[in-house]
Amino acid sequence: MKIFATYNIKGGVGKTTAAVNLAYLSAADGCRTLLWDLDPQGAASFLFRIKPRVKGGGKALIRGTKTLDDAIKGTDFDHLDLLPADFTYRNMDLLLGGADKKPTRKLGQLLKPMAAEYDHVFLDCPPSISLVSENVMHAADVLLVPLIPTTLSVRTLDQLTEFVAGFNGRRPQVWAFFSMVDRRKKLHQEITRDLATERAGVAATPIPALSMIERMSVERAPVTAFAPRSVAARAYRTLWAEVQQDPKP
Amino acid sequence: MITGGLREFVADTAEGEDFSLAAVRSELSTEFTVRQEPGAAGSGMHRRTWLDTFDWRLYKAGLTLRFEQARRGGLLVLSKADGTPQAEQPVTRWPRRPGLAEDLPPGPVRDRILVLTSPRALLPIVKATSTVSVNRLLNADGKTVARLVEDHVTVTAPTPTTAGGTTAELPPRLAVAEVRGYPSQARKAAGLLASVPGVSHASQSVFIAALTALGRHPADYTSGVDAEITATMPAPVAVARLLLRLLDTVELNVDGVLRDIDTEFLHDLRVAVRRTRSAIKLLGAVLPADLAEHFKVEFKWLGDVTTPVRDLDVHLLGFDALTEQLVAASPDDLEPLRAFLVRRRAREFRRLAAALRGPRFRAITDDWRKALLEIRDVDGPRRRRPTAAVLARAATGKAFRRVVAQGDAITSDSPPESLHDLRKRAKELRYLLEFFAPLHDQVAYRKVLSDLKQVQDCLGEFQDSEVQRHEIHDLADAMLAERAAPAATLLAMGEIAAQLALSQAEARAEFAARFARFAGPAGRERVRVLLAIQTQGRP
Numbered sequence: 001m002k003i004f005a006t007y008n009i010k011g012g013v014g015k016t017t018a019a020v021n022l023a024y025l026s027a028a029d030g031c032r033t034l035l036w037d038l039d040p041q042g043a044a045s046f047l048f049r050i051k052p053r054v055k056g057g058g059k060a061l062i063r064g065t066k067t068l069d070d071a072i073k074g075t076d077f078d079h080l081d082l083l084p085a086d087f088t089y090r091n092m093d094l095l096l097g098g099a100d101k102k103p104t105r106k107l108g109q110l111l112k113p114m115a116a117e118y119d120h121v122f123l124d125c126p127p128s129i130s131l132v133s134e135n136v137m138h139a140a141d142v143l144l145v146p147l148i149p150t151t152l153s154v155r156t157l158d159q160l161t162e163f164v165a166g167f168n169g170r171r172p173q174v175w176a177f178f179s180m181v182d183r184r185k186k187l188h189q190e191i192t193r194d195l196a197t198e199r200a201g202v203a204a205t206p207i208p209a210l211s212m213i214e215r216m217s218v219e220r221a222p223v224t225a226f227a228p229r230s231v232a233a234r235a236y237r238t239l240w241a242e243v244q245q246d247p248k249p
Numbered sequence: 250m251i252t253g254g255l256r257e258f259v260a261d262t263a264e265g266e267d268f269s270l271a272a273v274r275s276e277l278s279t280e281f282t283v284r285q286e287p288g289a290a291g292s293g294m295h296r297r298t299w300l301d302t303f304d305w306r307l308y309k310a311g312l313t314l315r316f317e318q319a320r321r322g323g324l325l326v327l328s329k330a331d332g333t334p335q336a337e338q339p340v341t342r343w344p345r346r347p348g349l350a351e352d353l354p355p356g357p358v359r360d361r362i363l364v365l366t367s368p369r370a371l372l373p374i375v376k377a378t379s380t381v382s383v384n385r386l387l388n389a390d391g392k393t394v395a396r397l398v399e400d401h402v403t404v405t406a407p408t409p410t411t412a413g414g415t416t417a418e419l420p421p422r423l424a425v426a427e428v429r430g431y432p433s434q435a436r437k438a439a440g441l442l443a444s445v446p447g448v449s450h451a452s453q454s455v456f457i458a459a460l461t462a463l464g465r466h467p468a469d470y471t472s473g474v475d476a477e478i479t480a481t482m483p484a485p486v487a488v489a490r491l492l493l494r495l496l497d498t499v500e501l502n503v504d505g506v507l508r509d510i511d512t513e514f515l516h517d518l519r520v521a522v523r524r525t526r527s528a529i530k531l532l533g534a535v536l537p538a539d540l541a542e543h544f545k546v547e548f549k550w551l552g553d554v555t556t557p558v559r560d561l562d563v564h565l566l567g568f569d570a571l572t573e574q575l576v577a578a579s580p581d582d583l584e585p586l587r588a589f590l591v592r593r594r595a596r597e598f599r600r601l602a603a604a605l606r607g608p609r610f611r612a613i614t615d616d617w618r619k620a621l622l623e624i625r626d627v628d629g630p631r632r633r634r635p636t637a638a639v640l641a642r643a644a645t646g647k648a649f650r651r652v653v654a655q656g657d658a659i660t661s662d663s664p665p666e667s668l669h670d671l672r673k674r675a676k677e678l679r680y681l682l683e684f685f686a687p688l689h690d691q692v693a694y695r696k697v698l699s700d701l702k703q704v705q706d707c708l709g710e711f712q713d714s715e716v717q718r719h720e721i722h723d724l725a726d727a728m729l730a731e732r733a734a735p736a737a738t739l740l741a742m743g744e745i746a747a748q749l750a751l752s753q754a755e756a757r758a759e760f761a762a763r764f765a766r767f768a769g770p771a772g773r774e775r776v777r778v779l780l781a782i783q784t785q786g787r788p
Binding site for chain 1: 290385390391392393428429430431
């Protein structure tokens, strides 16, 4: 089982759309895939038309009175299941903090029994830097970081890379990719081109800012499913192929 | 294709119910939005073939094996009778069906069925073509919460069956497939489906439904004698019924012998012939004398023409077991013998096939059936006496007394021929017990049969070892004559002959104890009870 997580400290940078589309593409490849919507806003659950509700809430899951298995819902797509969001996830930091001796490893432990059932797990993280995000970074094999092409966001990536490098033992592979790229903006063009070639761990495939991606909230489905031939779907497909490989050194 | 873990229904189109798929969709529409899902997993056309041995070994073990055809090759799926999957393996290069399980590439299905089916081949029993369409059942959010699977199945028999047609269309099969996390929605959909007129829960698997539609039923072949006879039936009628049942077995196996599908077709055919000969000898007095006399000769001929191939089959089937016993010689030393046996079998098989395709065999089966049907169907006072029960008691009692007399006379100094003769008498007794099995008390019958089997096994081991030992000598002579016998092979054959002599000596040593159990006071009492209960007028 390989765990992918979409993470950024900022909101509105394309984490959920990336998680939803890449999870769909993984399932379409025939891999048994689970997407865990960890964001209490429940955007990924909404996109799959699944109610953002878990019986017993985040507490039951973290304390183990309910297994992840009990809360999983099948999506409309083959091989793709979803663990829905729940509004109580907003308190997950507190729950994890009171968990046990290793509060930063709890999510990873909860996911372990899923290995027999799934080939790929995607974690869609809420925007924050918190115990939840630290848990996610420890659980993940690949950290997918959407970046808006600005100088500041590049700085954020540096900080994140440094943070992960400080982990003892197992560290996730960091794969950044440019998201919401506006081809009309010169700065966007320059940063995406330069960084992808100069820096390790930055995907060559950018995800453009397109109204087709925004349409996902109307269609309530991955763009890769309802418009598979669109430019947006093609970009996600290329990105998916790229992030399954090791980043260039 | 509908697979396990679903709520399955069948639409009863046969009884004039006003079933229609539109009604199903309309009923479901009261709670769900029903949307067709073209290209859904499992939709489209599927071809399946169910396989089993001629004597239904998988079915009798509670298993079903099907081959799901794909574009290239396919998938072999072994499941329990209730559809629970047991094992599956892809087969890309297994085009020859019927085939032996040992011809399959290594895999979990082969591992599970090899011992169970060997040495029988897997035959196609039923072929089915399914056209599957899938509908999504959506909730108010437009989320798929269950699926309705419609399966239209056309089934064909691989070979024309006597009863029923060769192609049949099954009533449409419907299933509600659960979406993970939405069990209550699937239950609700199943409840709606069950309320549609003409729709009922599927009580049979597709396989069993297909067999029924083709006029067959599972396990419809057995090599046993299960003629429908009763105690009060006129003896000639009962004997005719027995002999017709044996003739059926002979005829059912001819095709498998001629196509050389596996060795057991010939074996079953020969057993039926042997039983027929015994029945003519021991019960033929109730048949017209000239008829019994004529067919005694004819069935002897039929038995004789089948002997050489069966003897060679026995050698080849037991070949690996024989080589495993070698101590001094290497198994490779015996390979020239195996090649020799295979060549000889091919030659003998051509002779056998010619005989079974020839006019004499056809005349035997046709004339015998005609004569037996006449006896079976002719009613009248002359057929009234004796009854089947009287005949059974007289014949079985006489056969038992003969076995006891011959067995009692055997001492440690008796020649092998006396044991061979006793073996024949024991076999005759066994056949008589089996012929009249429906008339016996089943508990008493099983006790007697079990003791008799012990004696037969011992006598069989003794004689088979002796016969094989002589055959090894004959084969060595024949191989030398054909210059096909390297010295190492002859030495290994010598070792095999020595092993056989040892087995024979062991069997001889065990004989006295086993026979005493069968024919001693307790054994005699068991036979007396068996025949007494039977004559007390069981129906």
